[in-house]
Amino acid sequence: MIVSPLLAVSILFATLYLLMVLYFFIGWLRLKKGQGTRDKEHAEQPFVSVIIPTRNESENIKACLESIFKQNYPKHRFEVIVIDDYSTDPTLRLAREFNEDNLTVLDLQQYLGNPGEYVPNKKKAIALGIKNAKGELIVTTDGDCVRGENWLSTMVNYYLQHDYKLLTGPVMLKPAKWPLQVFQQLDVMNLLGITGATIRNGAPVMCNGANLLYAKETFQEVEGYKGNNDIPTGDDIFLMQKIEAKYPGSVGFVKDFDACVFPKPEKGFAKFISQRIRWISKATGFSNWRITTTLYFAYLFNALIPVTVAFTFPVSEWSWLPLAVVGGTKLFADFLFNIPVTIFFRKWYLLFVLPIVEVFHVLYVLLIGPLSLLGSYRWKDRLVR
Numbered sequence: 001m002i003v004s005p006l007l008a009v010s011i012l013f014a015t016l017y018l019l020m021v022l023y024f025f026i027g028w029l030r031l032k033k034g035q036g037t038r039d040k041e042h043a044e045q046p047f048v049s050v051i052i053p054t055r056n057e058s059e060n061i062k063a064c065l066e067s068i069f070k071q072n073y074p075k076h077r078f079e080v081i082v083i084d085d086y087s088t089d090p091t092l093r094l095a096r097e098f099n100e101d102n103l104t105v106l107d108l109q110q111y112l113g114n115p116g117e118y119v120p121n122k123k124k125a126i127a128l129g130i131k132n133a134k135g136e137l138i139v140t141t142d143g144d145c146v147r148g149e150n151w152l153s154t155m156v157n158y159y160l161q162h163d164y165k166l167l168t169g170p171v172m173l174k175p176a177k178w179p180l181q182v183f184q185q186l187d188v189m190n191l192l193g194i195t196g197a198t199i200r201n202g203a204p205v206m207c208n209g210a211n212l213l214y215a216k217e218t219f220q221e222v223e224g225y226k227g228n229n230d231i232p233t234g235d236d237i238f239l240m241q242k243i244e245a246k247y248p249g250s251v252g253f254v255k256d257f258d259a260c261v262f263p264k265p266e267k268g269f270a271k272f273i274s275q276r277i278r279w280i281s282k283a284t285g286f287s288n289w290r291i292t293t294t295l296y297f298a299y300l301f302n303a304l305i306p307v308t309v310a311f312t313f314p315v316s317e318w319s320w321l322p323l324a325v326v327g328g329t330k331l332f333a334d335f336l337f338n339i340p341v342t343i344f345f346r347k348w349y350l351l352f353v354l355p356i357v358e359v360f361h362v363l364y365v366l367l368i369g370p371l372s373l374l375g376s377y378r379w380k381d382r383l384v385r
Contacts, residue, residue, distance in 0.1 A: 004322075006307070006308065006311055006322045007318075007321055007322045007325070009304070009322075010304065010308060010321075010322040010323075010325045010326045011325055013300070013301050013304055013326065014325050014326050014328075014329035014330075015329075016297065016301075017297075017301050017329055017330065017333060018329050018332075018333050020294070020297070021333035021334065021336065021337050022333070022336075023197070023201065024193065024194050024197040024198070024337055025197070025336055025337045025340070026197075026201075027196070027197030027198060027199075027200045027201040028193050028196055028197040028200070028337070028340055028341060029340060030200050030201075031196050031197065031199075031200040031253060031255045032255065033255050033256060044077070045073065045074055045077045045153075045156060046077070046135070046136050046137050046156065046160070047077050047078065047079075047134060047135045047136055047137070048073070048077065048078040048079075048135045048136075048137045048138075048139055048152065048156060049078070049079050049080075049081060049129070049130070049133035049134060049135030049137070049138055049139070049216070050068060050078060050079065050080045050081065050139045050140075050141065050152070051081050051083070051126055051129035051130060051133065051138060051139065051140045051141075052064065052080065052081065052082045052083070052129075052140075052141055052142065052143055053083050053085055053122050053125035053126050053129065053140075053142075053143070054082055054083065054084055054085060054087065054091050054095070054142075054143035055084070055085040055086065055087050055091070055121075055122075055143075055380040055382070056087050056088060056089045056091060056380045056381055057087070057089075057091045057143035057144055058087070058089040058090045058091045058094055060143055060144040060145075060264065061082075061091050061094050061095055061143050062094060063146050064141075064142075064143050064144065064145055064146060065080065065082075065095065065098055065100075065103070066146075067145075067146040067147050067148075067151075068080055068141075068147070068152075069098075069100055069103075070149050071149055071150075071151060071152045071153065072149050072150060072152075072153055073152040073153045073156065075102065076102075078102065078135065078152065079102040079103070079104065079133070079134060079135060080100070080102060080103045080104070081103075081104045081105075081106065081129040081132060081133060082095045082103070082104070082105045082106065082143070083106045083108055083125040083126070083128055083129045084105065084106065084107050084108060084109075084125075085108050085121045085122060085125045086108060086109055086121065086382075088381055091143070092105065092107060104132065106128060106129065106132065108121060108124065108125050108128065111128060112124065122232075122233070122235055123224075123225040123228075123229055123235045124229070126140060126225075126235055127224050127225060130216060130219055130224070133216060135216065136215060136216055136217070137156065137159065137213060137214070137215055137216070138212075138213070138214055138215070138216050138219060139152065139155060139156075139212065139213045140209055140210075140211075140212045140235075140236075141210050141211060141212075141261055142209070142210040142261075142263055144263045144264050145171075145210050145211075145261040145262060145263045146261070146262050147260065147261045147262065148258060148260070150258040150259075151169075151258065151259060151260070151261065154169075154254065154256050154258040154259040155167060155169055155211075155213050155254055155259050156213070158252070158254045158256070158259070159213055162252055163250075164250055164251065164252035165214060165215070165218045165243050165247045165250035165251070166207070166212065166213070166214040166218065166239070166240055166243045166244075166250065166251050166252070167212070167213040167214070167251075167252045167253070167254055168195060168199070168207035168208055168211060168212055168213075168236075168240070168251070168252075168253055168254070169208075169211035169212075169213070169253070169254040169256075169259040169260065169261065170192050170196075170211065170254070170255070170256075170257065170259060170260040170261075170344075170345070171188060171192055171208045171210050171211055171260065171261055171262075171263065172185065172188065172189060172192070172260055172261075172262055172345050172347075173185045173188050173262070173263060173264065173265045174262045174263075174264065174265075175264075175265075176265065176347075180265070180266075180268075180269065180272060181265040182350065182353060182357070183357055183360060183361075183364075184265040184266065184272065185265065185347065185350070186338075186342075186350055186354070186357055187361070189338075189341055189342060189345050189347065190334075190337070190338065190341065191206060191208075192208065192341075192345075193337060193338075193340075193341035194206060195207060195208065195253060196253040196255055198290075199251055199252065199253040200253065202249060203290055204240060204244055204251045205288065205290055205291045205294060206237060206291075207236045207237060207240045207251070208236055209235050209236030210261050210263055211259070211260075211261045212236060212239075214239075214243065218243060218247075219239070221246065222239070222242040222243055222246055223242075224239075225238065225239065227242075232278070232281070232384045233278050233279065233281065237291075241288055255344070257344065257345070257346065260345075273367070273368065273371065274377045274378055274379055275379070276364075276368045276372075277368065277371050277372050277374075277377040278377055278379050278384070280295075280368060280369070280372035281372045281377070298365065299365060299366075299369045301326075301330070302361075302362045302365040302366060303365075303366060304326055305323070305326055305327060305330070305362050306362070306366070308322040308323035308325075308326050308327070309323055311323075330358065330362075331354075331355060331358055334354065334358060335351065335354055338350075338351060338354060339351065
């Protein structure tokens with residue numbers, strides 16, 4: 001058999017993809033489980049400020065705050081600061097109705113006035129919260145997240161036991177009863193698996209602002225979001241990049257299910273696509289070549305799959321081989337990586353639907369790539385340009 005150019009390209013890309021996923025797989029396995037207890041049991045816990053930037057979270061803010069105030073962390077050693085980002089629903093009122101001494105609710109509009117619909121505010125909301133924070137440690141999370149009672153103590157204790165400047169913890173969407181929810185849950189678990197793996201391998205490419213911890217002093221040392229304030233998203237990754245650049249090897253991942261936070265999946269396909277466009281659109285501001293290289297390669301590899309499908313027909317003796325090489329490698333590699341990741345997140349049974357999800361994941365990647373370059377999307381009832 002003569003090796004066609006398409007088959008040669010398929011073998012090359014499949015090999016590179018397999019090596020990339022093996023890199024993630026090994027990194028995740030090397031990542032040790034976090035420790036939930038302190039070495040010095042009687043030492044006083046540091047004061048922590050939990051920062052929650054919110055916009056239009058009236059359906060979730062009550063459950064979010066209730067889960068935080070049920071933490072087993074000493075109540076006199078943490079505060080919660082909610083910063084409302086121009087909500088057009090009752091989020092601000094509902095947050096203010098909580099009768100908790102260690103809760104502060106700030107209205108961003110009182111500080112910024114009316115900047116206009118297209119101005120990104122999340123970084124400004126977090127910066128305002130940190131400015132008013134009394135804690136030496138900052139923990140950021142989102143208004144649609146709930147968490148178990150050990151979340152805060154697990155995150156803080158891991159920080160105290162290690163020499164890290166920034167920690168990110170696991171995130172898992174709940175519930176997942178419908179096909180789109182299952183797809184989102186698997187997708188986010190994979191992203192968190194890659195997050196932990198690359199951090200363990202010493203080359204962090206992602207983190208998640210729904211579960212971040214760092215010292216207030218560190219935030220000030222890197223000058224917060226200076227240099228990327230005008231990018232609508234990326235409050236998490238850009239801060240991680242700045243801290244990693246100033247303190248190499250200082251980013252850690254808390255591989256402990258007790259440290260997990262649980263946001264809700266997006267309702268409906270349109271909101272899901274808008275969310276993913278928001279995530280990917282910040283890629284133009286990345287200074288780390290590893291991130292952009294990984295994103296471009298992943299897109300090209302997925303784009304190769306429909307090309308091999310097209311060249312399979314009309315079916316001849318070897319026309320199916322490029323598709324078998326690319327598709328088979330993707331399924332094998334992704335299945336391998338998902339085994340330990342889904343076990344950690346206690347969702348191993350999702351492996352049974354992975355082959356179906358793989359098909360839709362290729363279509364999703366091909367769709368979201370071009371859409372992310374358009375530069376505008378609607379998020380939380382705000383048109384961002």
